[in-house]
Amino acid sequence: MSDSNMHPIVQQMMDGDAMSQWLGIDVLESGPGVCTCRMTVREEMVNGFGIAHGAITYALADSTLAFAVNAQGQHAVSVTSTIQHLAAVQVGDVLTARAIPRAEGGRIAHVDVEVINQHGDRVAWLTATGYKRSSSWA
Amino acid sequence: MSDSNMHPIVQQMMDGDAMSQWLGIDVLESGPGVCTCRMTVREEMVNGFGIAHGAITYALADSTLAFAVNAQGQHAVSVTSTIQHLAAVQVGDVLTARAIPRAEGGRIAHVDVEVINQHGDRVAWLTATGYKRSSSWA
Protein backbone atom coordinates (compact mmCIF):
# COMPACT_ATOMS: atom_id res chain seq x y z
CA MET A 1 0.00 0.00 0.00
CA SER A 2 2.92 2.35 0.60
CA ASP A 3 4.39 4.43 -2.16
CA SER A 4 7.32 2.63 -3.79
CA ASN A 5 7.85 5.80 -5.79
CA MET A 6 8.04 8.07 -2.74
CA HIS A 7 9.38 11.55 -3.50
CA PRO A 8 13.15 11.46 -2.71
CA ILE A 9 12.97 14.21 -0.07
CA VAL A 10 10.05 12.46 1.64
CA GLN A 11 11.98 9.17 1.49
CA GLN A 12 14.98 10.90 3.10
CA MET A 13 12.75 12.39 5.81
CA MET A 14 10.93 9.11 6.51
CA ASP A 15 14.26 7.25 6.86
CA GLY A 16 15.13 9.42 9.87
CA ASP A 17 11.58 9.97 11.15
CA ALA A 18 11.37 7.49 14.05
CA MET A 19 8.06 8.92 15.24
CA SER A 20 6.30 8.43 11.89
CA GLN A 21 7.73 4.91 11.81
CA TRP A 22 6.34 4.20 15.31
CA LEU A 23 2.97 5.49 14.13
CA GLY A 24 3.14 3.05 11.20
CA ILE A 25 2.60 5.76 8.60
CA ASP A 26 2.36 4.67 4.98
CA VAL A 27 2.97 7.44 2.46
CA LEU A 28 0.37 6.80 -0.26
CA GLU A 29 1.16 9.82 -2.41
CA SER A 30 3.92 12.43 -2.22
CA GLY A 31 5.28 15.35 -4.20
CA PRO A 32 5.82 19.11 -3.99
CA GLY A 33 2.86 20.48 -2.01
CA VAL A 34 1.10 17.10 -2.10
CA CYS A 35 0.89 14.27 0.41
CA THR A 36 -1.52 11.55 1.51
CA CYS A 37 -0.64 9.27 4.44
CA ARG A 38 -2.39 6.36 6.14
CA MET A 39 -2.01 4.58 9.49
CA THR A 40 -3.92 2.16 11.72
CA VAL A 41 -4.64 3.04 15.36
CA ARG A 42 -3.14 0.56 17.86
CA GLU A 43 -3.87 -0.24 21.54
CA GLU A 44 -0.75 1.63 22.65
CA MET A 45 -2.14 4.88 21.18
CA VAL A 46 -5.17 5.33 23.48
CA ASN A 47 -5.75 7.95 26.18
CA GLY A 48 -7.54 7.65 29.54
CA PHE A 49 -10.92 7.38 27.78
CA GLY A 50 -9.83 4.29 25.80
CA ILE A 51 -10.00 6.17 22.51
CA ALA A 52 -7.09 7.44 20.39
CA HIS A 53 -5.06 10.16 22.16
CA GLY A 54 -5.49 13.54 20.46
CA ALA A 55 -1.78 13.47 19.67
CA ILE A 56 -2.28 10.57 17.24
CA THR A 57 -4.34 12.49 14.70
CA TYR A 58 -2.12 15.52 15.36
CA ALA A 59 1.02 13.46 14.66
CA LEU A 60 -0.36 11.94 11.46
CA ALA A 61 -1.51 15.34 10.19
CA ASP A 62 1.73 17.08 11.15
CA SER A 63 3.88 14.47 9.35
CA THR A 64 1.64 14.73 6.28
CA LEU A 65 1.99 18.49 6.02
CA ALA A 66 5.74 18.35 6.71
CA PHE A 67 6.18 15.93 3.80
CA ALA A 68 4.04 18.08 1.48
CA VAL A 69 5.82 21.36 2.23
CA ASN A 70 9.40 20.02 2.44
CA ALA A 71 9.02 18.18 -0.88
CA GLN A 72 9.05 21.65 -2.46
CA GLY A 73 12.78 21.74 -1.63
CA GLN A 74 13.34 24.22 1.18
CA HIS A 75 13.62 23.14 4.82
CA ALA A 76 10.27 23.99 6.36
CA VAL A 77 8.97 23.68 9.91
CA SER A 78 5.57 24.11 11.56
CA VAL A 79 5.35 27.29 13.58
CA THR A 80 1.76 27.08 14.71
CA SER A 81 -1.13 24.70 14.10
CA THR A 82 -4.74 24.51 15.16
CA ILE A 83 -6.34 21.08 15.39
CA GLN A 84 -10.07 20.43 15.62
CA HIS A 85 -11.04 17.04 17.01
CA LEU A 86 -14.26 16.29 15.17
CA ALA A 87 -15.08 12.69 16.13
CA ALA A 88 -13.70 10.02 18.44
CA VAL A 89 -11.11 7.64 16.94
CA GLN A 90 -11.13 3.96 18.02
CA VAL A 91 -8.45 1.27 18.15
CA GLY A 92 -8.38 -0.44 14.76
CA ASP A 93 -9.54 2.64 12.86
CA VAL A 94 -7.64 3.30 9.64
CA LEU A 95 -6.88 7.00 9.29
CA THR A 96 -6.07 8.78 6.04
CA ALA A 97 -4.60 12.30 6.07
CA ARG A 98 -4.42 14.53 3.02
CA ALA A 99 -2.56 17.85 2.78
CA ILE A 100 -4.54 20.75 1.28
CA PRO A 101 -2.28 23.74 0.47
CA ARG A 102 -4.14 26.96 1.28
CA ALA A 103 -1.75 29.76 0.36
CA GLU A 104 1.93 30.69 0.18
CA GLY A 105 3.71 33.99 0.42
CA GLY A 106 7.37 34.70 1.10
CA ARG A 107 8.63 32.31 3.74
CA ILE A 108 5.15 31.38 4.98
CA ALA A 109 3.07 28.39 3.87
CA HIS A 110 -0.51 27.79 5.02
CA VAL A 111 -1.58 24.17 4.75
CA ASP A 112 -4.67 22.35 5.99
CA VAL A 113 -4.79 18.62 6.59
CA GLU A 114 -8.02 16.62 6.54
CA VAL A 115 -8.06 13.34 8.49
CA ILE A 116 -10.80 10.79 7.73
CA ASN A 117 -11.44 7.28 9.04
CA GLN A 118 -12.19 4.08 7.09
CA HIS A 119 -15.88 5.07 6.85
CA GLY A 120 -15.02 8.41 5.25
CA ASP A 121 -15.99 10.31 8.42
CA ARG A 122 -13.88 13.39 9.07
CA VAL A 123 -12.26 12.90 12.50
CA ALA A 124 -9.81 15.81 12.64
CA TRP A 125 -8.84 18.95 10.77
CA LEU A 126 -5.43 20.63 11.09
CA THR A 127 -4.88 24.24 10.02
CA ALA A 128 -1.13 24.86 9.99
CA THR A 129 1.30 27.66 9.30
CA GLY A 130 4.82 26.69 8.28
CA TYR A 131 8.02 28.67 7.89
CA LYS A 132 10.50 27.99 5.11
CA ARG A 133 14.13 28.35 6.11
CA SER A 134 16.79 29.64 3.72
CA SER A 135 18.43 26.16 3.71
CA SER A 136 17.36 23.34 1.39
CA TRP A 137 17.28 19.56 1.10
CA ALA A 138 20.34 18.39 -0.85
CA MET B 1 9.79 12.16 41.07
CA SER B 2 6.23 11.14 40.14
CA ASP B 3 3.31 12.02 42.33
CA SER B 4 2.61 9.21 44.78
CA ASN B 5 -0.43 11.23 45.84
CA MET B 6 -1.86 11.56 42.34
CA HIS B 7 -5.44 12.79 42.24
CA PRO B 8 -7.68 9.67 42.03
CA ILE B 9 -9.28 10.67 38.70
CA VAL B 10 -5.85 11.34 37.19
CA GLN B 11 -4.61 8.00 38.54
CA GLN B 12 -7.61 6.27 36.93
CA MET B 13 -6.94 8.07 33.62
CA MET B 14 -3.21 7.31 33.65
CA ASP B 15 -3.87 3.60 34.31
CA GLY B 16 -5.65 3.35 30.95
CA ASP B 17 -3.63 5.98 29.09
CA ALA B 18 -1.23 3.86 27.03
CA MET B 19 -0.02 6.87 25.03
CA SER B 20 1.02 8.86 28.12
CA GLN B 21 2.74 5.72 29.40
CA TRP B 22 4.64 5.36 26.10
CA LEU B 23 5.67 9.00 26.38
CA GLY B 24 7.01 8.28 29.88
CA ILE B 25 4.95 11.03 31.49
CA ASP B 26 5.43 11.61 35.21
CA VAL B 27 2.60 13.51 36.88
CA LEU B 28 4.37 15.87 39.29
CA GLU B 29 1.29 17.66 40.56
CA SER B 30 -2.42 17.06 40.01
CA GLY B 31 -5.78 18.31 41.24
CA PRO B 32 -8.94 20.07 40.03
CA GLY B 33 -7.80 22.53 37.34
CA VAL B 34 -4.15 21.91 38.19
CA CYS B 35 -1.52 19.68 36.57
CA THR B 36 2.23 19.58 35.99
CA CYS B 37 3.79 16.73 33.99
CA ARG B 38 7.35 15.85 32.98
CA MET B 39 8.92 13.56 30.37
CA THR B 40 12.27 12.95 28.69
CA VAL B 41 12.58 12.95 24.90
CA ARG B 42 13.84 9.65 23.43
CA GLU B 43 15.41 8.66 20.08
CA GLU B 44 12.15 7.09 18.92
CA MET B 45 10.39 10.46 19.18
CA VAL B 46 12.29 12.36 16.46
CA ASN B 47 11.04 13.58 13.08
CA GLY B 48 12.87 13.78 9.73
CA PHE B 49 15.01 16.68 11.01
CA GLY B 50 16.38 14.60 13.90
CA ILE B 51 14.61 16.79 16.49
CA ALA B 52 11.51 15.95 18.52
CA HIS B 53 8.39 15.50 16.35
CA GLY B 54 5.87 18.30 16.91
CA ALA B 55 3.43 15.69 18.20
CA ILE B 56 5.62 15.06 21.26
CA THR B 57 5.14 18.48 22.84
CA TYR B 58 1.52 18.38 21.64
CA ALA B 59 0.97 15.02 23.34
CA LEU B 60 2.56 16.08 26.61
CA ALA B 61 0.56 19.32 26.68
CA ASP B 62 -2.71 17.60 25.71
CA SER B 63 -2.34 14.97 28.47
CA THR B 64 -1.53 17.70 30.99
CA LEU B 65 -4.65 19.72 30.20
CA ALA B 66 -6.84 16.60 30.10
CA PHE B 67 -5.69 15.69 33.61
CA ALA B 68 -6.27 19.25 34.90
CA VAL B 69 -9.79 19.59 33.50
CA ASN B 70 -11.03 16.05 34.17
CA ALA B 71 -9.86 16.20 37.79
CA GLN B 72 -12.71 18.69 38.30
CA GLY B 73 -15.06 15.68 37.99
CA GLN B 74 -16.91 15.91 34.68
CA HIS B 75 -15.78 14.02 31.60
CA ALA B 76 -14.06 16.62 29.43
CA VAL B 77 -12.50 16.39 25.98
CA SER B 78 -10.42 18.75 23.82
CA VAL B 79 -12.41 20.19 20.96
CA THR B 80 -9.79 22.45 19.47
CA SER B 81 -6.23 23.41 20.35
CA THR B 82 -3.62 25.72 18.90
CA ILE B 83 0.03 24.84 19.45
CA GLN B 84 2.94 27.21 18.91
CA HIS B 85 6.30 25.55 18.41
CA LEU B 86 8.69 28.08 19.94
CA ALA B 87 12.07 26.30 19.96
CA ALA B 88 13.52 23.01 18.73
CA VAL B 89 13.46 20.09 21.18
CA GLN B 90 16.38 17.64 21.22
CA VAL B 91 16.73 13.99 22.23
CA GLY B 92 17.51 13.91 25.95
CA ASP B 93 15.67 17.13 26.71
CA VAL B 94 13.51 17.01 29.82
CA LEU B 95 10.18 18.73 29.20
CA THR B 96 7.86 20.10 31.87
CA ALA B 97 4.27 21.05 31.03
CA ARG B 98 2.05 23.10 33.31
CA ALA B 99 -1.68 23.72 32.84
CA ILE B 100 -2.82 27.34 33.16
CA PRO B 101 -6.64 27.63 33.37
CA ARG B 102 -7.77 30.70 31.43
CA ALA B 103 -11.54 30.81 31.83
CA GLU B 104 -14.63 28.63 32.21
CA GLY B 105 -18.22 29.15 31.29
CA GLY B 106 -21.03 26.63 30.94
CA ARG B 107 -19.67 23.51 29.30
CA ILE B 108 -16.55 25.22 27.91
CA ALA B 109 -13.11 25.36 29.55
CA HIS B 110 -10.21 27.37 28.13
CA VAL B 111 -6.81 26.13 29.30
CA ASP B 112 -3.29 27.02 28.22
CA VAL B 113 -0.31 24.74 28.70
CA GLU B 114 3.25 26.03 28.88
CA VAL B 115 6.03 23.56 27.98
CA ILE B 116 9.60 24.36 29.04
CA ASN B 117 12.83 22.39 28.75
CA GLN B 118 15.48 21.64 31.42
CA HIS B 119 17.07 25.09 30.84
CA GLY B 120 13.77 26.85 31.52
CA ASP B 121 13.38 27.80 27.82
CA ARG B 122 9.80 27.83 26.62
CA VAL B 123 9.60 25.32 23.73
CA ALA B 124 5.85 25.16 23.09
CA TRP B 125 2.60 26.78 24.11
CA LEU B 126 -0.80 25.13 23.78
CA THR B 127 -4.03 27.14 23.83
CA ALA B 128 -6.91 24.69 24.19
CA THR B 129 -10.68 24.70 24.36
CA GLY B 130 -12.34 21.75 26.08
CA TYR B 131 -15.94 20.62 26.33
CA LYS B 132 -17.41 19.15 29.50
CA ARG B 133 -19.88 16.33 28.94
CA SER B 134 -22.87 15.76 31.21
CA SER B 135 -21.29 12.48 32.43
CA SER B 136 -18.80 12.32 35.29
CA TRP B 137 -15.94 10.24 36.66
CA ALA B 138 -17.34 7.82 39.26
Next chain:
Amino acid sequence: MSDSNMHPIVQQMMDGDAMSQWLGIDVLESGPGVCTCRMTVREEMVNGFGIAHGAITYALADSTLAFAVNAQGQHAVSVTSTIQHLAAVQVGDVLTARAIPRAEGGRIAHVDVEVINQHGDRVAWLTATGYKRSSSWA
Protein backbone atom coordinates in the same frame (compact mmCIF):
# COMPACT_ATOMS: atom_id res chain seq x y z
CA MET C 1 -27.56 42.33 -4.52
CA SER C 2 -28.66 41.64 -0.94
CA ASP C 3 -31.02 38.81 -0.11
CA SER C 4 -34.60 40.04 -0.08
CA ASN C 5 -35.54 36.57 1.15
CA MET C 6 -33.14 36.60 4.08
CA HIS C 7 -33.73 33.78 6.58
CA PRO C 8 -35.95 35.27 9.36
CA ILE C 9 -33.41 34.60 12.15
CA VAL C 10 -30.65 36.21 10.09
CA GLN C 11 -32.95 39.18 9.36
CA GLN C 12 -33.62 39.52 13.10
CA MET C 13 -29.89 39.36 13.86
CA MET C 14 -28.95 41.85 11.13
CA ASP C 15 -31.58 44.34 12.38
CA GLY C 16 -29.70 44.62 15.68
CA ASP C 17 -26.19 44.05 14.36
CA ALA C 18 -24.78 47.57 14.23
CA MET C 19 -21.26 46.32 13.50
CA SER C 20 -22.28 44.33 10.41
CA GLN C 21 -24.25 47.37 9.27
CA TRP C 22 -21.16 49.60 9.70
CA LEU C 23 -19.18 47.06 7.68
CA GLY C 24 -21.81 47.31 4.93
CA ILE C 25 -22.44 43.57 4.86
CA ASP C 26 -24.88 42.26 2.26
CA VAL C 27 -26.26 38.81 3.00
CA LEU C 28 -26.32 37.09 -0.38
CA GLU C 29 -27.52 33.71 0.81
CA SER C 30 -28.74 32.49 4.19
CA GLY C 31 -30.27 29.41 5.78
CA PRO C 32 -29.59 26.75 8.42
CA GLY C 33 -25.83 26.09 8.27
CA VAL C 34 -25.48 28.19 5.13
CA CYS C 35 -24.39 31.80 4.61
CA THR C 36 -22.63 33.94 2.02
CA CYS C 37 -21.93 37.62 2.72
CA ARG C 38 -20.29 40.43 0.74
CA MET C 39 -18.83 43.84 1.62
CA THR C 40 -16.61 46.52 0.10
CA VAL C 41 -13.52 47.77 1.94
CA ARG C 42 -13.59 51.50 2.73
CA GLU C 43 -10.88 54.07 3.62
CA GLU C 44 -11.94 54.05 7.28
CA MET C 45 -11.08 50.34 7.52
CA VAL C 46 -7.30 50.53 6.97
CA ASN C 47 -4.49 49.91 9.46
CA GLY C 48 -1.10 51.62 9.79
CA PHE C 49 0.12 49.98 6.58
CA GLY C 50 -2.71 51.51 4.53
CA ILE C 51 -4.26 48.09 3.84
CA ALA C 52 -7.40 46.62 5.41
CA HIS C 53 -7.05 46.06 9.16
CA GLY C 54 -7.00 42.33 10.00
CA ALA C 55 -10.20 42.86 11.98
CA ILE C 56 -12.12 43.60 8.77
CA THR C 57 -11.81 40.11 7.29
CA TYR C 58 -12.23 38.71 10.81
CA ALA C 59 -15.46 40.68 11.30
CA LEU C 60 -16.91 39.68 7.93
CA ALA C 61 -16.06 36.01 8.53
CA ASP C 62 -17.35 36.03 12.11
CA SER C 63 -20.70 37.56 11.08
CA THR C 64 -21.02 35.02 8.27
CA LEU C 65 -20.51 32.03 10.56
CA ALA C 66 -22.80 33.49 13.23
CA PHE C 67 -25.60 33.80 10.67
CA ALA C 68 -25.02 30.24 9.37
CA VAL C 69 -25.01 28.58 12.82
CA ASN C 70 -27.78 30.64 14.45
CA ALA C 71 -30.11 30.06 11.48
CA GLN C 72 -30.29 26.46 12.72
CA GLY C 73 -32.43 27.81 15.61
CA GLN C 74 -30.38 27.64 18.81
CA HIS C 75 -28.50 30.64 20.16
CA ALA C 76 -24.87 30.03 19.26
CA VAL C 77 -21.72 32.00 20.00
CA SER C 78 -18.10 31.75 18.86
CA VAL C 79 -15.84 30.41 21.56
CA THR C 80 -12.57 30.32 19.68
CA SER C 81 -11.48 31.08 16.12
CA THR C 82 -8.24 30.94 14.20
CA ILE C 83 -7.80 33.34 11.30
CA GLN C 84 -5.13 33.03 8.63
CA HIS C 85 -4.37 36.23 6.74
CA LEU C 86 -3.43 34.94 3.29
CA ALA C 87 -3.12 38.08 1.16
CA ALA C 88 -3.27 41.84 1.67
CA VAL C 89 -6.69 43.47 1.22
CA GLN C 90 -6.90 46.94 -0.38
CA VAL C 91 -9.40 49.77 -0.14
CA GLY C 92 -12.07 49.17 -2.78
CA ASP C 93 -11.72 45.39 -2.68
CA VAL C 94 -15.00 43.50 -2.68
CA LEU C 95 -14.85 40.61 -0.23
CA THR C 96 -17.10 37.56 -0.27
CA ALA C 97 -17.25 35.21 2.72
CA ARG C 98 -18.82 31.76 2.62
CA ALA C 99 -19.48 29.52 5.62
CA ILE C 100 -18.32 25.91 5.28
CA PRO C 101 -19.71 23.68 8.07
CA ARG C 102 -17.07 21.19 9.14
CA ALA C 103 -18.69 19.07 11.83
CA GLU C 104 -21.19 19.18 14.67
CA GLY C 105 -21.52 17.20 17.85
CA GLY C 106 -23.56 17.94 20.96
CA ARG C 107 -23.33 21.64 21.70
CA ILE C 108 -20.25 22.21 19.53
CA ALA C 109 -20.20 23.37 15.90
CA HIS C 110 -17.04 23.60 13.82
CA VAL C 111 -17.35 25.98 10.88
CA ASP C 112 -14.78 27.34 8.45
CA VAL C 113 -15.22 30.56 6.51
CA GLU C 114 -13.43 31.27 3.25
CA VAL C 115 -12.95 34.93 2.28
CA ILE C 116 -12.10 35.79 -1.33
CA ASN C 117 -11.69 39.11 -3.13
CA GLN C 118 -13.20 40.28 -6.44
CA HIS C 119 -10.46 38.45 -8.37
CA GLY C 120 -11.28 35.15 -6.66
CA ASP C 121 -8.04 35.25 -4.62
CA ARG C 122 -8.40 33.77 -1.17
CA VAL C 123 -7.45 36.53 1.31
CA ALA C 124 -8.40 34.97 4.65
CA TRP C 125 -9.54 31.70 6.16
CA LEU C 126 -11.35 31.43 9.49
CA THR C 127 -11.55 28.15 11.41
CA ALA C 128 -14.10 28.58 14.17
CA THR C 129 -15.61 26.63 17.03
CA GLY C 130 -19.03 27.68 18.25
CA TYR C 131 -21.09 26.71 21.26
CA LYS C 132 -24.86 26.26 21.10
CA ARG C 133 -26.73 27.47 24.16
CA SER C 134 -29.89 25.76 25.43
CA SER C 135 -31.93 28.87 24.47
CA SER C 136 -33.36 29.45 20.99
CA TRP C 137 -34.44 32.19 18.61
CA ALA C 138 -38.22 32.74 18.94
Next chain:
Amino acid sequence: MSDSNMHPIVQQMMDGDAMSQWLGIDVLESGPGVCTCRMTVREEMVNGFGIAHGAITYALADSTLAFAVNAQGQHAVSVTSTIQHLAAVQVGDVLTARAIPRAEGGRIAHVDVEVINQHGDRVAWLTATGYKRSSSWA
Protein backbone atom coordinates in the same frame (compact mmCIF):
# COMPACT_ATOMS: atom_id res chain seq x y z
CA MET D 1 -5.09 59.19 29.19
CA SER D 2 -3.31 58.54 25.89
CA ASP D 3 0.45 58.38 25.67
CA SER D 4 1.89 61.79 24.80
CA ASN D 5 5.24 60.04 24.56
CA MET D 6 4.07 57.43 22.09
CA HIS D 7 6.90 55.50 20.43
CA PRO D 8 7.60 57.25 17.06
CA ILE D 9 6.84 54.15 14.96
CA VAL D 10 3.56 53.62 16.82
CA GLN D 11 2.71 57.31 16.36
CA GLN D 12 3.41 56.96 12.62
CA MET D 13 1.23 53.82 12.44
CA MET D 14 -1.63 55.37 14.43
CA ASP D 15 -1.64 58.46 12.18
CA GLY D 16 -2.60 56.24 9.22
CA ASP D 17 -4.62 53.66 11.12
CA ALA D 18 -8.21 54.74 10.43
CA MET D 19 -9.63 51.55 11.96
CA SER D 20 -7.88 52.04 15.31
CA GLN D 21 -9.07 55.65 15.25
CA TRP D 22 -12.66 54.50 14.63
CA LEU D 23 -12.32 52.10 17.54
CA GLY D 24 -11.18 55.01 19.72
CA ILE D 25 -7.98 53.29 20.78
CA ASP D 26 -5.77 55.11 23.29
CA VAL D 27 -2.18 53.89 23.38
CA LEU D 28 -1.32 53.89 27.09
CA GLU D 29 2.17 52.44 26.77
CA SER D 30 4.34 51.67 23.75
CA GLY D 31 7.87 50.54 22.91
CA PRO D 32 9.79 47.70 21.27
CA GLY D 33 7.84 44.53 22.12
CA VAL D 34 5.59 46.41 24.53
CA CYS D 35 2.11 47.87 24.15
CA THR D 36 -0.99 48.56 26.22
CA CYS D 37 -4.11 50.01 24.59
CA ARG D 38 -7.54 51.01 25.88
CA MET D 39 -10.93 51.66 24.27
CA THR D 40 -14.59 52.02 25.25
CA VAL D 41 -17.28 49.89 23.55
CA ARG D 42 -19.93 51.94 21.73
CA GLU D 43 -23.49 51.16 20.51
CA GLU D 44 -22.29 50.89 16.91
CA MET D 45 -20.02 47.97 17.86
CA VAL D 46 -22.67 45.40 18.84
CA ASN D 47 -23.67 42.21 17.05
CA GLY D 48 -27.11 40.58 16.69
CA PHE D 49 -27.10 39.59 20.38
CA GLY D 50 -26.71 43.23 21.50
CA ILE D 51 -23.23 42.57 22.91
CA ALA D 52 -19.87 43.61 21.43
CA HIS D 53 -19.16 41.92 18.08
CA GLY D 54 -16.28 39.44 18.36
CA ALA D 55 -14.36 41.61 15.90
CA ILE D 56 -14.10 44.41 18.47
CA THR D 57 -11.88 42.54 20.92
CA TYR D 58 -10.08 41.01 17.93
CA ALA D 59 -9.41 44.47 16.46
CA LEU D 60 -8.18 45.94 19.74
CA ALA D 61 -5.88 42.96 20.34
CA ASP D 62 -4.59 42.91 16.76
CA SER D 63 -3.71 46.63 16.84
CA THR D 64 -1.99 46.18 20.20
CA LEU D 65 0.24 43.38 18.96
CA ALA D 66 0.98 45.18 15.70
CA PHE D 67 2.21 48.22 17.65
CA ALA D 68 4.34 46.05 19.98
CA VAL D 69 6.04 44.08 17.21
CA ASN D 70 6.51 46.91 14.69
CA ALA D 71 8.04 49.17 17.33
CA GLN D 72 11.02 46.81 17.17
CA GLY D 73 11.78 48.40 13.77
CA GLN D 74 11.03 45.84 11.06
CA HIS D 75 7.74 45.82 9.17
CA ALA D 76 5.73 42.98 10.70
CA VAL D 77 2.32 41.55 9.86
CA SER D 78 0.02 39.00 11.51
CA VAL D 79 -0.05 35.73 9.63
CA THR D 80 -2.33 33.76 11.89
CA SER D 81 -4.09 34.42 15.19
CA THR D 82 -6.34 32.44 17.50
CA ILE D 83 -8.82 34.36 19.62
CA GLN D 84 -10.68 32.94 22.59
CA HIS D 85 -13.83 34.80 23.56
CA LEU D 86 -13.94 34.32 27.33
CA ALA D 87 -16.80 36.54 28.49
CA ALA D 88 -19.45 38.75 26.93
CA VAL D 89 -18.53 42.42 26.41
CA GLN D 90 -21.24 45.08 26.89
CA VAL D 91 -21.72 48.59 25.51
CA GLY D 92 -19.90 51.00 27.82
CA ASP D 93 -17.28 48.46 28.87
CA VAL D 94 -13.74 49.82 28.96
CA LEU D 95 -11.33 47.28 27.48
CA THR D 96 -7.59 47.19 28.10
CA ALA D 97 -5.31 45.07 25.91
CA ARG D 98 -1.73 44.22 26.80
CA ALA D 99 0.80 42.54 24.50
CA ILE D 100 2.74 39.63 26.04
CA PRO D 101 5.68 38.56 23.83
CA ARG D 102 5.99 34.78 23.91
CA ALA D 103 9.01 33.98 21.73
CA GLU D 104 10.95 35.12 18.67
CA GLY D 105 13.07 33.29 16.18
CA GLY D 106 14.23 34.36 12.74
CA ARG D 107 11.40 36.16 11.01
CA ILE D 108 8.70 34.79 13.31
CA ALA D 109 7.31 36.48 16.43
CA HIS D 110 4.81 34.83 18.77
CA VAL D 111 2.81 37.33 20.83
CA ASP D 112 -0.20 36.89 23.09
CA VAL D 113 -2.60 39.69 23.95
CA GLU D 114 -4.73 39.70 27.07
CA VAL D 115 -7.93 41.76 27.00
CA ILE D 116 -9.62 42.69 30.29
CA ASN D 117 -12.64 44.85 31.10
CA GLN D 118 -12.99 47.63 33.70
CA HIS D 119 -13.65 45.03 36.43
CA GLY D 120 -10.39 43.22 35.65
CA ASP D 121 -12.28 40.25 34.13
CA ARG D 122 -10.48 38.64 31.23
CA VAL D 123 -12.82 38.85 28.21
CA ALA D 124 -10.57 37.68 25.37
CA TRP D 125 -7.18 36.17 24.72
CA LEU D 126 -5.34 36.42 21.40
CA THR D 127 -2.49 34.08 20.49
CA ALA D 128 -0.80 35.47 17.39
CA THR D 129 2.03 34.63 15.04
CA GLY D 130 3.62 37.47 13.12
CA TYR D 131 6.07 37.60 10.26
CA LYS D 132 8.83 40.21 10.03
CA ARG D 133 9.53 41.46 6.53
CA SER D 134 13.01 42.46 5.40
CA SER D 135 11.87 46.10 5.13
CA SER D 136 11.89 48.53 8.06
CA TRP D 137 10.19 51.65 9.39
CA ALA D 138 12.27 54.69 8.40
